[in-house]
Amino acid sequence: QLQLQESGPGLVKPSETLSLTCTVSGGSISSSNYDWGWLRQPPGKGLEWIGSIYYSGSTYYNVSLKSRVTISVDTSKNQFSLKLTSVTAADTAMYYCATTHKTMVADDGKGYSWFDPWGQGTLVTVSP
């Protein structure tokens, strides 16, 4: 059973780079069955997809963050990482990593994907 755990600094200064790591246990990050994603939730607000990295190595980012985000995988450590540059107070949030399941097609022809499991989350505060 897959388990994910985020780690990284809880406090980042404005204009600096936020760096987080997600350690995967219970399975291989190199498995073709899964992709990997980062999401975040500002205090008191809703969930936002940040980006995903596919088994193939392809990356996809939220267009609102694309210029500042990099997601990468370290297969030797069974980890994937998030880097967000030039942070501001608006980037203060709980950051989650999650397993992204490949898009499948239901019998009605509609596609579907889902995030499961999620890490417990790590709070990152951007402050001087």
Add this chain to the structure above:
Amino acid sequence: SSELTQDPAVSVALGQTVRITCQGDSLRNYHASWYQQKPGQAPVLVIFGRDIRPSGIPDRFSGSSSGDTASLTITGAQAGDEADYYCNSRDNGDNLFVFGTGTKVTVL
């Protein structure tokens, strides 16, 4: 990019049925997944695909869809179902995924 709209809050009497809706253009092409989030906890998947419950999720949770609207129904709501619920789907637009605005469910 697309948006998924949910009612901000709904309430339900203990043991009764509540339906939470999620509306957006992407739902014409993709099924929603649904997540339950209790205070201070990470989201938990409760429904995905056409109406699939992960292992361990009670069968009082069910999903459905019609046109551009997806619904999560809790039949016989329990006190432990009080939480925020978010829908999510693949996106038709520039982004790969989009989340709904969230619905706070209160069990009276």
